[in-house]
Amino acid sequence: MKLTISQIARLAGVSKSTVSRALNGSGYVSEVTRRKIQDIIRKYDYVPDSKAVSLSKRRTFTIGLVLPSTSGPFYGEVIRGVEEVLSSRGYFTLLTVLDSGQDEVRARKRYLSAIRERRVDGAIIFDPTIDEETVSKLSRCRMPIIFLLKDFQSLGIDSVVVDNLSGSVSMVNHLVEKHGYRCIAFIRGPEVSDDSEERFQGFVESLKRHGISCDDLPVFVSNFTFEGGRRIYKELRKFLHRLDAVFCANDEMALGIMEEMKNDGYKPGIDVAVVGFDDAFWAGHIEPPLTTVHQPMYEVGKISAERILDRVESPDVFKDPVKITLRTRLVVRKSCGC
Amino acid sequence: MKLTISQIARLAGVSKSTVSRALNGSGYVSEVTRRKIQDIIRKYDYVPDSKAVSLSKRRTFTIGLVLPSTSGPFYGEVIRGVEEVLSSRGYFTLLTVLDSGQDEVRARKRYLSAIRERRVDGAIIFDPTIDEETVSKLSRCRMPIIFLLKDFQSLGIDSVVVDNLSGSVSMVNHLVEKHGYRCIAFIRGPEVSDDSEERFQGFVESLKRHGISCDDLPVFVSNFTFEGGRRIYKELRKFLHRLDAVFCANDEMALGIMEEMKNDGYKPGIDVAVVGFDDAFWAGHIEPPLTTVHQPMYEVGKISAERILDRVESPDVFKDPVKITLRTRLVVRKSCGC
DNA sequence: AAAATTTGTGAAACCGGTTCCATATGTTTG
DNA sequence: CAAACATATGGAACCGGTTTCACAAATTTT
Numbered sequence: 127m128k129l130t131i132s133q134i135a136r137l138a139g140v141s142k143s144t145v146s147r148a149l150n151g152s153g154y155v156s157e158v159t160r161r162k163i164q165d166i167i168r169k170y171d172y173v174p175d176s177k178a179v180s181l182s183k184r185r186t187f188t189i190g191l192v193l194p195s196t197s198g199p200f201y202g203e204v205i206r207g208v209e210e211v212l213s214s215r216g217y218f219t220l221l222t223v224l225d226s227g228q229d230e231v232r233a234r235k236r237y238l239s240a241i242r243e244r245r246v247d248g249a250i251i252f253d254p255t256i257d258e259e260t261v262s263k264l265s266r267c268r269m270p271i272i273f274l275l276k277d278f279q280s281l282g283i284d285s286v287v288v289d290n291l292s293g294s295v296s297m298v299n300h301l302v303e304k305h306g307y308r309c310i311a312f313i314r315g316p317e318v319s320d321d322s323e324e325r326f327q328g329f330v331e332s333l334k335r336h337g338i339s340c341d342d343l344p345v346f347v348s349n350f351t352f353e354g355g356r357r358i359y360k361e362l363r364k365f366l367h368r369l370d371a372v373f374c375a376n377d378e379m380a381l382g383i384m385e386e387m388k389n390d391g392y393k394p395g396i397d398v399a400v401v402g403f404d405d406a407f408w409a410g411h412i413e414p415p416l417t418t419v420h421q422p423m424y425e426v427g428k429i430s431a432e433r434i435l436d437r438v439e440s441p442d443v444f445k446d447p448v449k450i451t452l453r454t455r456l457v458v459r460k461s462c463g464c
Numbered sequence: 465m466k467l468t469i470s471q472i473a474r475l476a477g478v479s480k481s482t483v484s485r486a487l488n489g490s491g492y493v494s495e496v497t498r499r500k501i502q503d504i505i506r507k508y509d510y511v512p513d514s515k516a517v518s519l520s521k522r523r524t525f526t527i528g529l530v531l532p533s534t535s536g537p538f539y540g541e542v543i544r545g546v547e548e549v550l551s552s553r554g555y556f557t558l559l560t561v562l563d564s565g566q567d568e569v570r571a572r573k574r575y576l577s578a579i580r581e582r583r584v585d586g587a588i589i590f591d592p593t594i595d596e597e598t599v600s601k602l603s604r605c606r607m608p609i610i611f612l613l614k615d616f617q618s619l620g621i622d623s624v625v626v627d628n629l630s631g632s633v634s635m636v637n638h639l640v641e642k643h644g645y646r647c648i649a650f651i652r653g654p655e656v657s658d659d660s661e662e663r664f665q666g667f668v669e670s671l672k673r674h675g676i677s678c679d680d681l682p683v684f685v686s687n688f689t690f691e692g693g694r695r696i697y698k699e700l701r702k703f704l705h706r707l708d709a710v711f712c713a714n715d716e717m718a719l720g721i722m723e724e725m726k727n728d729g730y731k732p733g734i735d736v737a738v739v740g741f742d743d744a745f746w747a748g749h750i751e752p753p754l755t756t757v758h759q760p761m762y763e764v765g766k767i768s769a770e771r772i773l774d775r776v777e778s779p780d781v782f783k784d785p786v787k788i789t790l791r792t793r794l795v796v797r798k799s800c801g802c
Numbered sequence: 803a804a805a806a807t808t809t810g811t812g813a814a815a816c817c818g819g820t821t822c823c824a825t826a827t828g829t830t831t832g
Numbered sequence: 833c834a835a836a837c838a839t840a841t842g843g844a845a846c847c848g849g850t851t852t853c854a855c856a857a858a859t860t861t862t
Contacts, residue, residue: 128582130848141812146850153851154810176581177524178848181515182817188558196540196547197745205534209564213574218583220526221559226547236551243514244466245556352749381749407535411690411719413751468818479842484820491821492840516818520847 129172138166149174188218189434190249192237195225200404200423201252204274207427208250215435220246224253234260241269248434250274250427255318270437272430276320279449284437286430286450290321290403293419293454294328297373297401300417300456302336305463307370307399310343313358313383315350315375322350325375325403344369348379355382359390366392371399371462377406377418384412384461395461405457415459422452467510476504487512526556527772528587530575533563538742538761539590542612545765546588553773558584562591572598579607586772588612588765593656608775610768614658617787622775624768624788628659628741631757631792632666635711635739638755638794640674643801645708645737648681651696651721653688653713660688663713663741682707686717693720697728704730709737709800715744715756722750722799733799743795753797760790 131149135142140159147153148163155163166172180186191208193201205221212219222237224230234253241249241264248270258281264271265281272284279285301307312329315322326345333340344365348354355378362372362383374380380402384394394400395414402409405420429450437445458464469487473480478497485491486501493501504510518524529546531539543559550557560575562568572591579587579602586608596619602609603619610622617623639645650667653660664683671678682703686692693716700710700721712718718740722732732738733752740747743758767788775783796802 131850132848142849143813143851144811147811150850154808156810159810173577173580175519175848176578176583177515177519177522178817179581179850180817181513181519181819181848182850184515184817186515191559196534196543202534202540205559205561206564209534209559209561213560213571214565218574218578219559221529221543221547221557222551223543223547226544227552233551236556239511240514240556242511243517245514385749408746408749411723411746411750469820470818480819481821481843482841485841488820492838494840497840513818516847517820518847519818519849520820522847 128175129170131172131174134163134166134170134172137170138163186245186247187216188220188246189431189438190220190222190237190240190246190251192222192224192249192251192253194223194252194254196223197225200406200421203423204252204427207424207429208431209427211428211431211435217247217435230255238264241267241271244269248272248438250430250434252276254320270434270441272434272437274426274430277449279447282447284433284447284449286426286433286452288421288426288452289454290324291328291331293403293421293456294325294373295332296454296456297403297417297419298329298332298336300458301371301373301399301401301462302332302338305370305399308338309369310371310373311362311365311369312343312345313355313362313372313374313379314345314347315379317347319350319375322375329373350376350378352378352382352385355379356386357382359383359386363390366398369398371401374400374402377402377404377409377416380416380418380461381408381412384414384416395463399462401462409457410459414461417459417462417464418457420455420457422454425452466513467508469510469512472501472504472508472510475508476501524583524585525554526558526584527769527776528558528560528575528578528584528589530560530587530589530591531562532590532592534561535563538744538759541761542590542765545762545767546769547765549766549769549773555585555773568593576602579605579609582607586610586776588768588772590614592658608772608779610772610775612764612768615787617785620785622771622785622787624764624771624790626759626764626790627792628662629666629669631741631759631794632663632711633670634792634794635741635755635757636667636670636674638796639709639711639737639739639800640670640676643708643737646676647707648709648711649700649703649707650681650683651693651700651710651712651717652683652685653717655685657688657713660713667711688714688716690716690720690723693717694724695720697721697724701728704736707736709739712738712740715740715742715747715754718754718756718799719750722752722754733801737800739800747795748797752799755797755800755802756795758793758795760792763790 131142131145135145145163148155148160189212209219224233250272252274261278262281265283275287277285314326330340346358348358380400384400387394402416402418405418409416409418469480469483473483483501486493486498527550547557562571588610590612599616600619603621613625615623652664668678684696686696718738722738725732740754740756743756747754747756
């Protein structure tokens with residue numbers, strides 16, 4: 127049966143204020159009473175109710191974490207990074223996943239309401255398809271918020287992003303300089319994806335720098351999924367004979383394409399290079415091992431958590447919104463022909 | 465600036481009780497006042513503070529979810545299942561990951577304290593290495609709790625488990641009946657793992673049923689990781705010439721073994737069958753595609769969440785502790801020789 | 803030794819809601 | 833038309849803590 131602070135106070139023969147002070151180590155409590163209270167607490171296994179503490183302290187010691195999904199290693203890494211710093215600093219993690227259930231819009235409403243009803247002290251939001259309207263509403267909540275892989279600095283919100291562009295550039299540099307490939311197809315993700323866009327820009331930029339015109343290079347739009355990759359292969363097929371390489375905006379699509387390619391009798395990495403972006407857990411273990419661009423998702427999680435706690439714990443300090451950019455890293459394996 | 469219910473009451477010219485009733489649709493409120501209050505609320509964008517609501521309702525509308533890790537597709541599936549039902553029923557998910565940070569013991573303490581301080585209304589716990597002592601303490605908290613893949617029915621706690629034994633049996637049946645293999649090695653997980661133990665039992669049982677003695681079959685102990693699989697290959701190697709198949713207690717170890725096997729010039733699936741357990745996301749995409757046993761982790765998450773909410777929402781109803789067993793499914797691909 | 807300061811404690815207000823109860827009015831029912 | 837009941841509302845207690853403040857006792861400073 128749950129005890130309250132008043133009952134403990136009565137048992138110890140003191141007032142609740144004294145118990146509270148003993149509990150928090152705040153204010154004055156004599157050594158004798160402290161000990162007496164400690165004994166009672168231990169004896170009855172008393173634990174203060176977090177709801178009451180939160181209400182009077184006006185803090186929940188909980189940080190919201192919003193992720194688009196939990197499939198793939200990607201998001202797991204973010205969680206790991208976030209959880210590591212939050213838990214080590216005494217905070218809890220309230221998780222919302224956008225793709226659970228069918229309705230992303232509903233999921234978004236739920237995390238927004240968690241923020242507005244102050245269920246959390248701050249939030250780390252990874253929501254690629256959120257609109258500016260919603261974000262600017264959010265920014266008016268005066269709640270520490272940080273966005274992942276999405277830049278809203280102009281709206282006064284912190285963000286941690288990853289350098290897609292330079293990742294893409296170094297991939298193309300490798301394909302062109304090391305292998306001498308010149309005819310490279312690009313498979314984009316969904317139109318709305320900033321990641322897809324930036325990776326494509328890096329592709330274009332690097333080719334331009336090498337004096338390769340990308341006007342007549344085949345570019346396809348898909349959806350970042352394995353199935354999407356398989357489907358796009360049907361169209362890609364026609365170009366295959368004159369292609370040196372296929373650069374996919376993520377690993378899953380690369381996997382789908384390689385799969386179909388093999389079914390079709392081509393050898394990815396030998397007949398045509400296929401490379402990806404993300405460095406998924408399995409990327410090094412498929413056949414052929416995938417050359418890709420590693421994204422430091424663990425660091426993204428970690429740094430965003432640190433940043434949000436700084437904001438939460440010193441809300442008075444005025445700080446400009448920051449955009450922290452983390453570097454990507456080219457991971458050369460075999461599917462590029464190496 | 466955050467408004468309180470009192471300020472809304474003042475603005476609407478009514479008492480807080482009336483506002484509260486209008487908000488919750490409880491008790492009587494005339495259509496006129498209801499409308500007036502609604503208008504004020506909308507105008508000032510008022511949202512009740514969840515901390516206060518939780519305190520007075522004595523419910524947090526939050527369920528704790530504890531996972532050993534977030535790497536691998538496994539846990540992501542659990543999260544998806546849990547989140548789907550929790551969010552659709554208006555609950556939030558408080559996540560604790562045991563392997564974030566370095567200290568599992570500390571992580572365990574944290575989730576236990578979240579439970580004891582009633583930060584959650586109930587908890588879904590996936591903690592393979594928890595000891596009975598702790599569990600029995602937990603069971604005294606009078607908080608709805610359900611364990612995943614760990615049976616504590618005897619201590620009066622619900623659990624959702626997966627039928628490892630019959631999964632293992634059907635795998636061995638396949639290897640023996642379909643392929644005629646008789647000399648099969650088994651790679652266990654950590655000694656402490658119940659999963660590993662049950663899968664091994666299934667292996668033994670099925671062999672026995674086929675009249676195959678497993679006394680002189682090679683059995684190794686590893687640790688469920690990719691690296692562990694690679695390491696064990698060094699020992700496995702000596703037996704390889706007389707082996708028909710290697711049955712790994714999970715997919716990651718199978719992957720590690722196949723990797724080393726290939727480096728060593730053997731063709732897994734052709735020279736020796738290699739099969740796993742778990743059906744990880746990538747299992748079908750590696751070379752050769754892995755024959756394995758699928759575990760319904762999404763369902764595990766979903767069912768456990770449904771069960772916990774039933775307990776939370778009707779705590780008065782007496783129900784015996786249940787153990788729900790979900791069936792596994794053999795997934796035949798190519799690494800078994802098919 | 804008086805004044806000032808530090809230490810120890812409890813009463814009461816507060817955090818921001820919900821809920822019980824009393825009261826007032828409007829409607830039915832007998 | 834009085835009694836019974838449904839409707840509408842506000843006051844006050846309550847959820848379980850924290851924190852401010854007042855006050856007394858013990859210590860230190862002057």
